[in-house]
Amino acid sequence: MTGSTPSSVLTTTQRKDVLMRRGIIALAAAGLLAVTGLTACGDDDGGDGGSADKKPKIGVILPDSKSSARWETADRKYLEEAFKSAGVDYDIQNAQNDKNAFQTIADQMISSGVTALMIVNLDSGTGKAVLDKAKQQGVATIDYDRLTLGGSASYYVSFDNVAVGKLQGEGLTKCLTAMNKTKPVVAYLNGSPTDNNATLFKQGYDGVIKAKFDAGEFTKGPDQSVPEWDNAQAQTIFEQMFTTTGGKIDGVLAANDGLGNSVINVLKKNNLNGKVPVTGQDATVQGLQNILAGDQCMTVYKAIKKEADAAAELAIALAKGEKKDTGKTVKDVEGNRDVPAVLLEPQSITKENVKAVVADGFVTKAELCTAAFAAKCTEAGI
Ligand code: BGC
Numbered sequence: 262m263t264g265s266t267p268s269s270v271l272t273t274t275q276r277k278d279v280l281m282r283r284g285i286i287a288l289a290a291a292g293l294l295a296v297t298g299l300t301a302c303g304d305d306d307g308g309d310g311g312s313a314d315k316k317p318k319i320g321v322i323l324p325d326s327k328s329s330a331r332w333e334t335a336d337r338k339y340l341e342e343a344f345k346s347a348g349v350d351y352d353i354q355n356a357q358n359d360k361n362a363f364q365t366i367a368d369q370m371i372s373s374g375v376t377a378l379m380i381v382n383l384d385s386g387t388g389k390a391v392l393d394k395a396k397q398q399g400v401a402t403i404d405y406d407r408l409t410l411g412g413s414a415s416y417y418v419s420f421d422n423v424a425v426g427k428l429q430g431e432g433l434t435k436c437l438t439a440m441n442k443t444k445p446v447v448a449y450l451n452g453s454p455t456d457n458n459a460t461l462f463k464q465g466y467d468g469v470i471k472a473k474f475d476a477g478e479f480t481k482g483p484d485q486s487v488p489e490w491d492n493a494q495a496q497t498i499f500e501q502m503f504t505t506t507g508g509k510i511d512g513v514l515a516a517n518d519g520l521g522n523s524v525i526n527v528l529k530k531n532n533l534n535g536k537v538p539v540t541g542q543d544a545t546v547q548g549l550q551n552i553l554a555g556d557q558c559m560t561v562y563k564a565i566k567k568e569a570d571a572a573a574e575l576a577i578a579l580a581k582g583e584k585k586d587t588g589k590t591v592k593d594v595e596g597n598r599d600v601p602a603v604l605l606e607p608q609s610i611t612k613e614n615v616k617a618v619v620a621d622g623f624v625t626k627a628e629l630c631t632a633a634f635a636a637k638c639t640e641a642g643i
Pocket of ligand 1 (some may be wrong): 328329331406407452456458459490517518542543
């Protein structure tokens, strides 16, 4: 804060103005404003929490480290980079799928003086409790990746999750068609029933595949959700699906790469890997390797750097008591509320364009192209 008028000699309005301009300059310097095209729309000390008088500090609670590799390998890394380059104080913790720990971490963050709190809820109930408490204490909040139904977050930053599901539905349809399967039996292995995203993904893929069922082109197979996206449970569930259908499953819509890999494990035991197309999401190293091996039909790449940058930009603004216009809202049907939102576009990945994920810096060639995959990587142009 060198070279500027001491805040103490300014009127409140002048002080707010100076702080807001400093905020915008800092964001512009960090290159964050350019990322999403968000516009500053004036400072705000009322209602949304955050305070221009407190030292900005951002708390982030990630959900777990098992339901997807992304939380620790991508989200944490990119959020950290964004906070560091903007020079703000931050604290990123992981609740490891423990709802009590989630609440405790939030309490600690609030009492340690965070001015903005970003959460990936474990379910809407616990998420709402944390958001409401933060709001009461004047802490601004963001729903990161998962919308908390009935919640009170000031912003929601995610991908267009119905579009994610649509890509999965289209991807599976393409693979089944390419394999010339007649009236294939399609099974659904959905995400956690308490994750609003899982509902949106299903809306997306069902929107594509239901028409095929209705037209008699595909046959509807088992359809089950996986509690907490648990990969081990997913494997048990799929084993049961496989047994009860007498092995008559021709394609599997698995909602993410972890669930997809559980399905592939069962298919491998039955020498059916590569013969039954399986979908995924997150472009994890494991998912991409399954694609290169020919065991997985596709995944969905979500450029998490963009998601983290957009959320960090908003969190920094809120932490400083500023407000931004995202130009878009999503409906929280449970709270009957329009939540200002940033929704990014997902991308479909098949063997043909796995290299795009490497080119984007999301996974490295070293991580992906281990000895067992070196030849496949060369074939895929990586
Ligand atoms: C995220 C996915 C992730 C899943 C399990 C969802 O809410 O959007 O990217 O695979 O949770 O962690």
